[in-house]
Amino acid sequence: MNAYVFPGQGAQFSGMGLDLYENSEIAKELFDKANDILGFEITKIMFEGTKEELTQTKVTQPAIFLHSVILSKVLGDSFKPNMVAGHSLGEFSALVANGTLTFEDALQLVSKRAIAMQKACEIEPSTMAAVLGLEDEVVEEGCKAIEGIVVAANYNCPGQLVISGEIDAINQACEWMKEKGARRALVLAVGGAFHSPLMEPAREELAAAIEATTFSSPKCPIYQNVTAKAVTDPEEIKKNLIAQLTAPVKWTQTMQNMIEDGATSFTEVGPGKVLSGLVKKVDRSMETILASI
Structure with a gap:
């Protein structure tokens, strides 16, 4: 098919x-x-x-x-x-x-x-970040652990998930993900927090x-x-x-x-x-x- x-x-x-x-x-x-x-x-x-x-x-x-x-x-x-x-x-x-x-x-x-x-x-400054090398569940857990709006936005493939939200929350989440062993947690050059x-x-x-x-x-x-x-x-x-x-x-x-x-x-x-x-x-x-x- x-x-x-x-x-x-x-x-x-x-x-x-x-x-x-x-x-x-x-x-x-x-x-x-x-x-x-x-x-x-x-x-x-x-x-x-x-x-x-x-x-x-x-x-x-x-x-x-x-x-x-x-x-x-x-x-x-x-x-x-x-x-x-x-x-x-x-x-x-x-x-x-x-x-x-x-x-x-x-x-x-x-x-x-x-x-x-x-x-x-x-209306509100916001952004997205790509997280590589972590299980989806770990990324979801990280989003919940951060103050402010940050959510899992794009489940692109196993080990690649994009998060979306307020700028401060995204930056904090990226640090959290790196501490948990993410291969990369990279803020993307996008206009805002799509799919959030x-x-x-x-x-x-x-x-x-x-x-x-x-x-x-x-x-x-x-x-x-x-x-x-x-x-x-x-x-x-x-x-x-x-x-x-x-x-x-x-x-x-x-x-x-x-x-x-x-x-x-x-x-x-x-x-x-x-x-x-x-x-x-x-x-x-x-x-x-x-x-x-």
């Missing part, structure tokens, strides 16, 4: 999507439509922009979404997932890929999500937009970040997508469940190859493929 996975924020690079735009009429049409929907020329920034321009929140999230979704559309008949999942932002790409959301509706939600998250980041209670203002804002959007019955199950389990009911998908902003990304558990449910290969659709590497950390024998035209 083919599992198709879609990357999240951090996979962007200058020149992303240009090969699709130049070689496919379908891609060109969708990129041009995206410029109209967003109200600015995101293609110019994707194809020629500097690293700084690409890391603006209003650009990064739609850019990664567009690269992933347009690539899946260009693949046409060869794009045949039996199951899908997306890491954080990638969940929106996965929901277009399995027919739950239209391209237009999903792009509008992604844009609103990016802006809402940026606003939430500005500090994203509540963004969750509320996005919830209204998601509730107002039509969700169709999917062509195949999506394994959602919040539950790590296969979901096909549109109302349940909607509820999980709303919860996603303040809940942890259970990516390790998602990959384990997909494999348990019969996945024999993982195809990464979008910029980069981070997710393929994470699959190998869960099961070295699993076949990984990078989608390309």
Whole structure:
């Protein structure tokens, strides 16, 4: 069974999507439509922009979404997932890929999500940190031991967990993790505490937009970040997508469940190859493929 996975924020690079735009009429049409929907020329920034321009929140999230979704559309008949999942932002790409959301509706939600998250980041200084080389349970214990807001945010693979919260709490947690034997506990260059209670203002804002959007019955199950389990009911998908902003990304558990449910290969659709590497950390024998035209 083919599992198709879609990357999240951090996979962007200058020149992303240009090969699709130049070689496919379908891609060109969708990129041009995206410029109209967003109200600015995101293609110019994707194809020629500097690293700084690409890391603006209003650009990064739609850019990664567009690269992933347009690539899946260009693949046409060869794009045949039996199951899908997306890491954080990638969940929106996965929901277009399995027919739950239209391209237009999903792009509008992604844009609103990016802006809402940026606003939430500005309310209170916050950050994230990667913890390497500790059991998940030890990291969770460390988060509970610290005063202030700090939570497990991204379960990326065994031995790699990202924590999220207030700056002081994150710094204290990193020291705690190192004392417990973490190979590394490194504060990340991110705009704020994604997938933590500090994203509540963004969750509320996005919830209204998601509730107002039509969700169709999917062509195949999506394994959602919040539950790590296969979901096909549109109302349940909607509820999980709303919860996603303040809940942890259970990516390790998602990959384990997909494999348990019969996945024999993982195809990464979008910029980069981070997710393929994470699959190998869960099961070295699993076949990984990078989608390309």
